[in-house]
Amino acid sequence: VYSVAFSFDSKMIASGSMWDTVKIWDSTTGKRIRTLSSNRVGQILSVAFSNDSKRLISGTRYYFNDTWDLRTGKCLNSFGSSGGQLCVAISPDSRLVASGLTNNTIKIWTTTDTGNKCLRTLQGHDRSVQSVAFSHDCRFIASGSYDATIKIWEVETGDCLQTLEGHSQGVSSVVFSHDSKMLASGGADKTVNIWGVLTGSFQTLQGHRDGVTSVAFSDDARMLASGSSDSTIRLWDVTNGNCLQVLEGHCDGVLSVAFSHDSTRLASGSSDGTLKIWDISILLTMLSPSGVNSPTAPLRSF
Numbered sequence: 001v002y003s004v005a006f007s008f009d010s011k012m013i014a015s016g017s018m019w020d021t022v023k024i025w026d027s028t029t030g031k032r033i034r035t036l037s038s039n040r041v042g043q044i045l046s047v048a049f050s051n052d053s054k055r056l057i058s059g060t061r062y063y064f065n066d067t068w069d070l071r072t073g074k075c076l077n078s079f080g081s082s083g084g085q086l087c088v089a090i091s092p093d094s095r096l097v098a099s100g101l102t103n104n105t106i107k108i109w110t111t112t113d114t115g116n117k118c119l120r121t122l123q124g125h126d127r128s129v130q131s132v133a134f135s136h137d138c139r140f141i142a143s144g145s146y147d148a149t150i151k152i153w154e155v156e157t158g159d160c161l162q163t164l165e166g167h168s169q170g171v172s173s174v175v176f177s178h179d180s181k182m183l184a185s186g187g188a189d190k191t192v193n194i195w196g197v198l199t200g201s202f203q204t205l206q207g208h209r210d211g212v213t214s215v216a217f218s219d220d221a222r223m224l225a226s227g228s229s230d231s232t233i234r235l236w237d238v239t240n241g242n243c244l245q246v247l248e249g250h251c252d253g254v255l256s257v258a259f260s261h262d263s264t265r266l267a268s269g270s271s272d273g274t275l276k277i278w279d280i281s282i283l284l285t286m287l288s289p290s291g292v293n294s295p296t297a298p299l300r301s302f
Contacts, residue, residue, distance in 0.1 A: 086101065100129030108120050139180075150163070152197065162200060168187075171188075
């Protein structure tokens, strides 16, 4: 399972797999609601819900994004580019889509039910773009690259405002906090960095035994989750950088993590072919420097 995402009402989870399909699940019961398939070749590397939870955009490794109507299961439109695609993000207001490409660029698209248009192409990275994320005010895009840098771009102008350097190997995942004041990044160097967006200063979190593949903030930005090729998920206290808990249950690398919007659950997708949902609500009352808490077992695995 390459990618996971909660809908904005947290009632659904989307998962993208290596078998060219997107599955929509009931996040409470674990029942599969729908399977979306466009018969394209290529793994589903990214999935993202619109803010009204009525549409979903999926991105494949090879060129194409598909926009889906979740009420009918029909593909509304497809769009893509000449560079192989590695990641996709939808803006919080659902008006724009950003895609990161193997040709070192980022493309910004408008998105509607009837079609999509490429607004601009952002250039500046020296190697492929592994992750893109919008700030929650939709003003900025962060991009993480295999060149070990993160760039902050202004959406309206396409200008690169800042280049962040702190990883020694490729950056696999980037995400903004809800207030857009912080940025988290995970890298192949086994570390997680938490950045001050305005200052460029950062704190490094260490503990994973292999590359960090995915990072996610809780909605209130008090907690950060990181998934790793070491098959574990770590939950971090953002205030002090302490590891709150290590979640173990996957038998292969974790490829994607995502919080529900009430921050009480965490979804994780893995190379072992499973999607797990973890109940982390108790940790919200235990954010402290006391270290790792008692083990948390997944609520559901499917």
